[in-house]
Amino acid sequence: MARDGFEVAVNGINNNYKHSNGKSNGISAYSNGHKVNGAQSKVQSTKSTPTFKEHFEQTPLGVAIWTYLGYAILVVIGQIRDFLRSIGIEKIKSCTEPKLPGFVPLFQSWESFYTRNLYRRVRDCWNRPIGSVAWAEMDILERVSYDHGWNFELTGKKQRVLNLGSYNYLGFSQNEGPCADAVEDIVNKYGVGTCASRQEMGYLDLHRNLDILVAEYLGVEDAITVPMGFATNSMNMPLLVGKGCLILSDELNHASLILGSRLSGASIRTFKHNDMEDLEEKLRFAVAEGMPRTHRPWKKILIVVEGIYSMEGSIVRLPDIIQLKKKYKAYIYLDEAHSIGALGPHGKGVVDYFGLNPKDIDVMMGTFTKSFGAVGGYLGGSKNLVNHLRVSSHSAIYSGSMPPCVIQQVISSMKIMLGKDGTNEGKQRIDTLAWNTTYFRQRLVEMGFIVYGNEHSPVVPILLFMPGKISCLSRECLKRGLGIVVVGFPATPIIESRARFCLSAAHTKEMLDKALDILDEVGDLLKLKYSRLKRQPALAESDNKELKNGTRNSSVSTFADLCTLSMKIIKTL
Amino acid sequence: MFRWGAKHPKPLSLITNFRFCIIESSHTLITMNIGTATSEENPTHSYLGSRGIWITYVLILLITHFMLLTIPFFSVAVAWTLTNVVHCVITYFMLHVTKGTPWGTPEQGKARTQTQWEQIDFGQQFTPTKKFLTVVPVAIFFLASFYTKYDTTHFCINLIALGFSVIPKLPQLHGVRIFNINKW
Numbered sequence: 199m200a201r202d203g204f205e206v207a208v209n210g211i212n213n214n215y216k217h218s219n220g221k222s223n224g225i226s227a228y229s230n231g232h233k234v235n236g237a238q239s240k241v242q243s244t245k246s247t248p249t250f251k252e253h254f255e256q257t258p259l260g261v262a263i264w265t266y267l268g269y270a271i272l273v274v275i276g277q278i279r280d281f282l283r284s285i286g287i288e289k290i291k292s293c294t295e296p297k298l299p300g301f302v303p304l305f306q307s308w309e310s311f312y313t314r315n316l317y318r319r320v321r322d323c324w325n326r327p328i329g330s331v332a333w334a335e336m337d338i339l340e341r342v343s344y345d346h347g348w349n350f351e352l353t354g355k356k357q358r359v360l361n362l363g364s365y366n367y368l369g370f371s372q373n374e375g376p377c378a379d380a381v382e383d384i385v386n387k388y389g390v391g392t393c394a395s396r397q398e399m400g401y402l403d404l405h406r407n408l409d410i411l412v413a414e415y416l417g418v419e420d421a422i423t424v425p426m427g428f429a430t431n432s433m434n435m436p437l438l439v440g441k442g443c444l445i446l447s448d449e450l451n452h453a454s455l456i457l458g459s460r461l462s463g464a465s466i467r468t469f470k471h472n473d474m475e476d477l478e479e480k481l482r483f484a485v486a487e488g489m490p491r492t493h494r495p496w497k498k499i500l501i502v503v504e505g506i507y508s509m510e511g512s513i514v515r516l517p518d519i520i521q522l523k524k525k526y527k528a529y530i531y532l533d534e535a536h537s538i539g540a541l542g543p544h545g546k547g548v549v550d551y552f553g554l555n556p557k558d559i560d561v562m563m564g565t566f567t568k569s570f571g572a573v574g575g576y577l578g579g580s581k582n583l584v585n586h587l588r589v590s591s592h593s594a595i596y597s598g599s600m601p602p603c604v605i606q607q608v609i610s611s612m613k614i615m616l617g618k619d620g621t622n623e624g625k626q627r628i629d630t631l632a633w634n635t636t637y638f639r640q641r642l643v644e645m646g647f648i649v650y651g652n653e654h655s656p657v658v659p660i661l662l663f664m665p666g667k668i669s670c671l672s673r674e675c676l677k678r679g680l681g682i683v684v685v686g687f688p689a690t691p692i693i694e695s696r697a698r699f700c701l702s703a704a705h706t707k708e709m710l711d712k713a714l715d716i717l718d719e720v721g722d723l724l725k726l727k728y729s730r731l732k733r734q735p736a737l738a739e740s741d742n743k744e745l746k747n748g749t750r751n752s753s754v755s756t757f758a759d760l761c762t763l764s765m766k767i768i769k770t771l
Numbered sequence: 772m773f774r775w776g777a778k779h780p781k782p783l784s785l786i787t788n789f790r791f792c793i794i795e796s797s798h799t800l801i802t803m804n805i806g807t808a809t810s811e812e813n814p815t816h817s818y819l820g821s822r823g824i825w826i827t828y829v830l831i832l833l834i835t836h837f838m839l840l841t842i843p844f845f846s847v848a849v850a851w852t853l854t855n856v857v858h859c860v861i862t863y864f865m866l867h868v869t870k871g872t873p874w875g876t877p878e879q880g881k882a883r884t885q886t887q888w889e890q891i892d893f894g895q896q897f898t899p900t901k902k903f904l905t906v907v908p909v910a911i912f913f914l915a916s917f918y919t920k921y922d923t924t925h926f927c928i929n930l931i932a933l934g935f936s937v938i939p940k941l942p943q944l945h946g947v948r949i950f951n952i953n954k955w
Contacts, residue, residue, distance in 0.1 A: 262823030263830065270831065273873075302955075306883070311873035453877070688814045688874055693821055 251653045252472075252512050257663065258728055262693045265663045269692065272665060276315030280307070291348045312688070320669035321347045323684055326676075329356050331373045332364040334704035338681060359676065360713050362699040363683040367540040367656050368627045369704030370571030370611045376619065377571070377610040381603045388602035400599035408605050412576045415546060415612050417556035420585075421578035423608075424593040425600040427535065427565035428454040430575030433592040436462040438531070438561065438583075439500050444484050446477065446528075447502040450510060455502055455533060464500070465489075471510070474518045477501070481526045499528040505537025505548035505564075509690065509698065511651020511659050513537070516548055520558045529560040539569025540656050545615050545628045551654070572607040574600050627703040631656060634701045634710060641714050646727030650696070658699040660726070662686075667724050668695050674720045680713050812878045815890045820900045828907070832858060848919035852928055855915045859908065859932035866904070867939045868953060884955060889945060896942040908936035 282288040292314060295305055322341060330337040337356040343349060370377060384404075394400035405423065412421040424430040435458030439445060443464040447455060449471045459466050467484075470476045481499065488495045501523060503514045514532075523530050534547045542550025547564065549556050556562065561579050566572040577587060588594060615624040635656045642649050648661040662668050668686045675682050686695040701710075721727050818824070835857065839850040866888040876882065882890050892898040912933040919925035938944065948954045 257822055259823050259826070262821075263827045266824055266827040267831075270827075306871055308869065308871055308873055309875050309883075313874065691821060692814065692818045693823070 250513075250515065252651060253653075253731070254510070254512075254650050255648045255661075255729060255731060257661070257693045258730065261663050261728060265665070265693050268665050269687070272316055276311060279315060280311070291345065316665070318347045320672075322350070323669050323672035326681070327352070331371060332361060332366065333371055334361055334366075334369070334702060334706075334709060335359065336361045336364075336681065338676070357676075357679070359679045359681040360709055361681050362701070362713055363681055364702070365536070365568040365700050366571070366702040366704060367536075367569045367631055367700070368545070368571075368611070368615070369702050370569065370607075372571075372704075376614070377607055380610045381606045384606040385603050390603065391601045392599045394599065395597060396594040396599040402599075402602060402605075404602055404605045404609075405599060408600075408609055411609055411612050413578055415616060416562055416576075416578045417546065417549075418562060418578040419581045420583075421576050422584050422587050422591065422594070423574055423576045423600060423605075424591070425574045425597060425604075426593070427567050427573065427575040429593050429597065430563055430565065430577060431455050431458040431533065432461060433458070433597075434563075434577055434587060435459060435531075437587060437590055437592075438462070439464040439498055442489070442496065443498040443500065444496045445500050445502055446480055446484070448472065448504065448507075448514075450507050451502060451504060452508075452533065452535070455504070459502065471507070472512055472515055474515055474522065477519070478522055481522060481528060485526050499526070500531055501528055502531045503533070505532060505534035506540070506652075506655050506657055508536050508657050509659065509685070509696075511649075511655045511657040511698075513541070513548060513551070513652040513655055516552050516554060520554060524558075530558075531561045532559050532563065534562065534564035535575075536568055536657060538564040539615065540631060541654065543628070545569075545624065566604075566608050570608050570611040572604045572611070574604060574608070631701065631703040634703070634705055634707075637707070638699070638701055638710055638714070641710075642717070643729070643731075645714070645718055645721060646729045647717075647721060648729045656701040658701065659696040660699070661694060661696050661728065662726060663693060663695060663728070665695065667726065668697075670724055671697055671720060671726070674723065675716055678716045678720070680716045813872060813876045813882055813890065815872055815882065815887060816893055819891055819904070820898075825903055832907070832911075848922065848925055851915040851918040852925045855908075855911050855929050856932050858911060859936045862904075862908070863935050863939070870953065885946075886953075888940060894945065896945070901940065905937060905940050908933055 279288060283290050292310075295303055297303070322343060327339045327341070328336050329339050335358055338359055340353045340355045340357055341350040342353055343351070364371065372378065388402065388404065392400035392402065396405065408423055409421050412423060413419065424434070431452075431454035435455070439462045441463045443462075445459045445462070445464045445466045447459055447466060447468055449468050467480055469480050481501075484496060484499055487493060501519060503516075503519060506513055516532075519530060522528070532548070537551075538547040539545050541548050544550050547562075549559060549562070556578075559579075561577060561583065563575065563577050565575040567574070577584070610619075613619050614621070615627070617624050632654070635654060635658075639649060639653055639658055642658065642660060650659045650661065651657065662671060662684065665686060668684045672682060672684045682697050682699060684695070684697045690696060699713075705713075832854070836850065836854045839845060839853050839857075840847070842850075845853065867886050870886050871880075871883045872890075885894075888901075888904075891900055912929055915929045916926060919929070
């Protein structure tokens with residue numbers, strides 16, 4: 199049965215959940231293995247935070263059954279073909295391990311069953327080579343396979359397609375413009391690489407400037423930058439927590455956070471995705487019980503969450519987490535890889551989106567890859583924290599430091615976002631992104647697709663479910679000139695394979711309309727419009743203003759929210 | 772099914788000459804990216820508990836049974852016994868013979884020597900999935916006994932099939948390999 203998504207007023211004053219199955223206090227319920235919309239903790243807040251709308255519509259039962267049958271048929275056919283290969287009727291096209299007498303084989307054929315029989319046949323949907331900069335449009339080099347995915351050949355032709363797959367939230371992945379010019383100058387001045395680690399000869403004045411600029415951008419005391427985004431988590435988390443500490447990490451955290459947590463040696467417990475009641479329960483248990491056998495208190499409790507979860511499109515419930523953290527004296531590690539630059543009226547991430555104080559977050563981490571068109575990451579926090587990281591971070595001691603051209607790209611783009619270059623471009627980009635997000639999501643929901651995630655997140659996953667539709671959608675969209683990213687099992691749960699769109703400030707309304715028309719057409723062709731939620735009414739006048747600035751702090755939206763809030767309170771009386 | 776796991780080194784024989792190991796070039800395995808999207812490292816632990824899969828299981832069973840019933844040579848009793856035996860053989864191979872996972876996992880081969888039954892729910896016993904998978908062969912046994920009118924031959928065959936279905940699922944046999952068959 200489809201469930202309505204429900205509105206939650208984050209400040210706890212108004213728990214007004216509209217559930218189709220009649221649950222009145224929105225106690226979280228499972229769907230597809232993760233929470234539909236975990237109920238918040240009942241904490242009061244004096245700030246007027248706006249409504250927080252996240253939808254994770256449950257998979258319709260019939261669709262789930264067809265999906266399983268689809269996979270079952272594929273597995274059976276895969277087994278038959280493996281059998282034919284083993285008895286020699288079908289040629290073996292992949293490498294085979296030579297059978298050396300007296301040696302134990304290194305590989306198990308069963309381990310590559312899925313890759314060989316399922317993934318290989320639809321391999322052309324991923325790793326497409328592109329022949330231009332990955333901006334709002336890109337050139338895809340055409341490939342053709344004459345043997346069903348074993349080998350590809352380039353035909354030499356290029357196809358210009360719309361790019362809805364690149365993480366380019368603010369559109370800084372251009373190869374022209376002020377950022378590119380500044381980078382060119384820097385390359386002439388500083389060269390291409392630093393050729394040393396940060397603690398040796400690789401610490402340039404550019405690095406210092408970047409650290410100061412990042413700290414200013416985030417609103418924290420100091421920051422340190424790391425040349426690789428993944429390594430920012432995996433190399434630095436072990437410095438913050440160790441044995442005897444507890445990490446409470448969200449179910450759907452990224453692999454870098456998991457690796458960092460494991461490397462640290464701390465105990466790890468996961469809480470259900472974005473579910474504050476579960477988190478509070480686990481916090482209470484940890485504080486009351488202490489360590490497993492000795493019951494001594496934990497040295498530190500670190501809550502690890504992400505700003506935007508890239509596979510779900512959901513935004514973390516930061517106000518609730520901060521209140522929980524203050525109540526139970528824990529620390530919070532916020533990974534803003536996808537949300538920095540993409541959320542908030544000033545583009546300063548999820549802290550800005552909710553209007554909170556950055557000093558409340560103990561460790562703010564993020565990457566420059568998604569919004570700033572560069573590589574690398576940063577860690578921001580108090581001066582003591584950053585001093586400790588400067589001295590002992592593995593990425594500062596053992597790896598080469600960030601190249602000067604990358605630093606300059608980040609500096610130029612951050613200056614544009616802060617408004618320091620004197621133009622209005624930063625604000626324009628943020629507003630365009632917010633408008634694009636709301637418009638695109640609204641249109642997709644109106645068309646009838648199941649769209650996951652928060653209404654303001656620029657990551658838009660739509661669900662496809664069946665294995666055949668994953669590859670078909672990708673190919674049909676490419677034929678019509680749209681390049682998208684699709685993800686299937688086993689990277690996602692078995693009944694939640696999806697296509698994920700990443701919106702950008704570089705997309706114009708015409709591009710989005712073209713993409714939506716293509717999706718509409720292909721959605722009808724493949725029958726992808728599964729949603730059984732009641733469609734939202736058409737945009738009213740007051741909503742138009744909210745569209746332009748889809749964030750909290752504008753006075754118009756606050757007033758509208760106050761009106762709706764008061765109406766709801768009156769209705770419940 | 773053909774599994775070429777690590778075996779004790781044997782002298783060259785005709786059979787081992789024919790068996791070879793099909794591997795994929797490593798870059799395709801890496802690009803599959805299991806577990807980077809979510810933190811679920813090995814979906815085998817939980818996919819049998821996801822929404823609708825039990826219904827699908829019973830549905831596939833019913834479809835197989837009806838297909839067997841349509842064959843004119845088989846009487847009802849034979850069709851039921853055949854359903855029971857076919858179900859037992861297929862689930863035995865899927866759950867208790869197949870080891871590891873059909874995809875490379877980032878958890879570095881922890882599950883490589885575990886059968887699928889041992890991987891379900893991280894090896895916890897008496898979970899709902901395991902209970903369901905144990906009840907289904909028993910239910911089929913009861914139905915088959917009823918429809919075969921408790922005939923002795925059919926009963927023996929059904930009992931052996933039931934034995935193969937239920938005994939490997941006992942918690943005492945978790946991780947046990949009799950006579951080291953299927954150990955690696």
